Each structure stands twice: as structure tokens, then as C-alpha cells.
Amino acid sequence: MLTFLRRRTLTSLPPLLAVVLGVFVLARLTGDPAALYLPENATAQAREQFSAAHGFDQPIWSQLIDYLAQVTRLDFGTSLRTGEPAAVMALRAFPATLQLAVVTMLLACAVATAVGCWAALRPNGLGDRISSLMSMTAASVPDFWLAILGIWVFSIMLGVLPTSGVDAGGLSWVLPIAVLMLRPAGVLTQVVRGAMIAALGSPYVKVARSKGAGERRVVVRHALKNAAPPALTVAGDLAVGLINGAVVVESIFGWPGIGKLMIDSILQRDFAVLQAAVAITAISIFVLNIGIDLGYALLDSRVRQKVGAAA
């Protein structure tokens, strides 16, 4: 188990480094921060001073080496905007994204499990067709459009929900979660349905019925546990997408999370903060993937054995 964690951590390092490098280079392609932070009529000398103060006058490879040296000391630099340490800003924004993602995923999983199982009990029945149509629609609707539609209907026309921000307590959560969970719920419903149809048609389910097991026992104890691994894979993917891709929804709803921080940092050419935000997102995705692998092992003893054998 510990060996497994250590190996997974080690294999995660090279891609993590690649992400940091990529963002470092790409960020610098967006342009010169001096153009943004100094007045338009700043002298060439002032610009050079600004660049020298933040190290932007150095060749990019030299900047990169300095940066990597800093990062190994867990120093992600300071924000151009606020002068705060970049890591602190990223860590402050991250919980908001994480909370949103966790609540969204839990709700999406609950909805998908319930609807997917129900649809799988009578494949091609009326309920199955309706739920398929709805889940496919949910999986296909673009979130930015839905977000704006939601604000228009519930915030402007009906005036029951806040347009953005987190000041309205529980009500602030409603629209962001509703918009974010639709796609994961739709995709997961389809996966759960397919996996449940396969599981319910398998010989071991027949055997369970031949022992007199009722419908609930057949579905929950026998089929669902077998249908869980494929759903878990997809759920993991979707969760990654939520942490990664809340950028649009967070921007629209003014949610003070990591996605909004990234967008703001890009617009402000606040490279250090952007890099810190991306690094923290990447790390959380690696952690999530390790968690998913452990989840497989929990669900299925055959995987548990393999993990044990490989370690």
C-alpha cells in the first residue's frame, strides 16, 4: 500500500514538471507585463527597471532555472498585482473550487445512480427512453449558455437567486452547482445505466434470484457493486474536469475559486499566481487519480490483489 503510494507519487512527478514548464513558457507568450502595469506613457527606462525588478529582462531559460530553483523551496514567487506570495493566493482560492466540485460530484453521482439503475431495470422501457433523452441532453448542453440562461431566468426574471458571488449563503450555491452538475450527471447516468444492464444480465444475478433475492438486494448488493468500477472511472474523469474546468462557470458566477483566479491572472499577466494556480490544480488531479485507483481496490478484490502484488 505504502509502496503503491510512493510509486504513484514518483511517476506523477515528471508530468507535473511538464505542466509547470508548459505554463511557464505559455504564460510568457501572452505578452510583456510591463505594458500592463506601467502607464502607457512610461519611459523606456521605467520599463527596463520594472522588467529588471521582476527578472523579466533575463533570457527565458535563465528565468526558468531561477523559477524551478524557487519552486523546489516551495516558493512560487509573488504576485505582480498584490505583492502577496502566489502560493498563498492559490491556496486561498482552492477550497472554494474544491467545495463546489465535491458537492457537485456527490449530487451528480446520487442522481446518476438512482436514474441509471432505474432505467436499467427496464431497458428500452418508457422510463429508460425518457431518462436517456434527458441525460443525453444534460450531457450535451454547453455550460456557459446554461449559466447565462439560469441567471436570466432565476436571477433577473424571477429574482429568486443571486446573479453572482457568494454573499447570499446557500442560495449562492444553487445556480453554480445546477449548471456544473448537469453534464457529469448526464454522462454518469448513461454509464451507470449501461454497466447496470450488463450486470443485471449476468449469470450471478440469475443465481441471486434463484436464491430468492428480492429486487432491491439484486440491484444494490449484486449488480451495483459490479457496475461501480466503470462508473468510478468516468466519475474521476468528470471530477478532474470540474476542478480543471470550473473556469467558465466560476467566471460567470463570480465564484472566488481557482478557475477565476487563473483567468484573472492571465488577464493581468500575473505569471507567478497563474503558475501557482496551475500547479495546485495539477497536484490535486494527481491526488484524485491515486484516490480513484484506491477506490477500485476497495470495490474489487481482484484489483486489490494486483495492487498488493505489484507493490
Next chain:
Amino acid sequence: MTAIGMEVSGLTVELATPRGTVRAVDGVSFTAYRGRTLALLGESGCGKSMTAQAVAGLLEPIASVTAGSVQVDGEDLLKVSRKRRRQLAGPALSIVFQDALTALNPVLKVGTQLAEPYRIHQRMPARQARAKAIELMRHVGIPEPESRVDAYPHQFSGGMRQRLLIAMAVALSPKVLIADEPTTALDVTVQAQILALLARLRAEHDMAVVLITHDLAVVAEEADTVAVMYSGRIVETGPVDEVFEDPRHPYTRGLLDSVPVDAERGSDLSSIPGAPPDLFSIPPGCPYQARCPLVRDVCQTERPPLETRAGRTVACHVAEGTAR
């Protein structure tokens, strides 16, 4: 006469396919006695497994029983409510499947699966049911049951898995045990062990065993009575000794002739020419007519009923005159 375990009469199963409705089981009747083994013998697709699943109430949604009855202990399994049917699944009738690897749930401990009959039907507490599971494992000859009870199906060999499946089926001492090709997936040596186990359990629990198989040797060895199926119908039935010694239906004879006995190395094996008719286009008359060496005009127009004449039960127009 020994007590009747199960009486199946006129069982008919139809499949609703995109190409139309076909009759996979056509008016099958048989009686299984307690403490005895009845073999349902036939080629793949003859309807023997479909018969088993219909009796066990486990048909796929596309298949449905359109006629017949299955009497066990004064109750018709096909007529009782769903709830009552579930109550009877285990104590009255249970089934052993062919492929023990897929028939055991891969993600549940075998102990959990073995304990289920007690949990479901007797509402037994988990600890007690686990003890019963260990007892069951010992009962069917699985070594070290105390430590193996928490293992998963994939950690057992094929023969051991089949033992587990059988253990599960006999947990509540059913009156009828259906064994659907229980040894087809196993090595020959393991096959013999499993058949011996079934025979032992049959005696200990006084069960009526219905053995579904295509293996003539298994029938000869294990069964008291045999019912030969062809194209969804029983074409010949009787005590195994009688039927195998002196088959009256040309199909039964064809089957027995295809067993190589004292065949010389290099000589051709005898086989029945042709294939069973497509269920979509079963001809009028006898379903075996196209392959039958004795076919007559009447065979093409009139379906031979299963009749008992001179102590032999055969569905054939020409059977009487063909005794060897």
C-alpha cells in the same frame, strides 16, 4: 413408488424475436422423483436449458412461458405470486449453473454468497449465517473452510467454484435441484468428483435432481430416467438402461451410434447427418424428418405424439417396427 419431487406438464416457452415468435420449448412434460435423477438430454439449442430456466423462473425478458404447469409440493410455480415464487426459490427448488466463474459474484466474498439463502429465507443474523456458510463449505468438501470463507471466487479452482455453487443451491435442502450442465466446463477428473458430490447430496437431502446435459456418458452413469429432447420436444423417455440398451426413436439411436465404442483408429466416426431445424422454420410433422433414415410420408404431415406403447414412451410414427 418414491415421492414425486416435481411434475412438469405441457411446458411451452416462446421467444419474441425481431424476426417473430418462435417456440423454443413445445409441450414438455416430465416427472422428477425425490432421491432420483432425471436427465434431460439433447444437443445445443434443443431447448433443454430453456426448460430448466423456465422451471426455475429465470427466463430472459424475451422468453415467456405460454402454457404448462410446474408442480412442486402442491403448488404451481408458474401460477404463484412473485413474492411466493421468491419464497420457494431455495427451499422448494434451486438450480446449479454451468459456468461457476460467472455464476458466482466476483466482488462478493464466497462466505457472503453462501450465507445469502439463510439471510434471505430465515432472516438469520450475519454471524450465524457465516457459521452455516462454513458448514456448507465443509459439506461439499472444500478444504479449510474457516479461512476460505472470506476468499473471493477468483481465488478458487474451477472444481471448487462448482462445489461452492452446488453448496449454495443445496443450502436450504430443496426438494428439487436442477443442474444445468454442471460439469461441462470442467476437467474429466473433476467432472467425476462433482457428479459424485451431486449423487451424495441427492441421497442426503432426498432431492429430485434434474440433470441437463448433452453428455451421454454422464447420463448413463448418473441418471435413473432420461428424457431425450429434440427441437423443443421430448422425443423419447424412459429408464436409462432401457432407453440406452434399446433406443426406439431414430434420433436417440443416432445419438448413441455417434459414441465411438471399440472404433478402430483411423475409421470414420459415425454422426447424424444434417443439423436440427431452424426454430423459425420447423416443418409440419416430425421435426426430425430431414435427418431421419426411416422417414415416411406420414412423418412430413403429422406430428408424432409422445405415446406409451408396450412400456416404451416415444414420439415417432415408425418407432414400433424398429426395435432391434
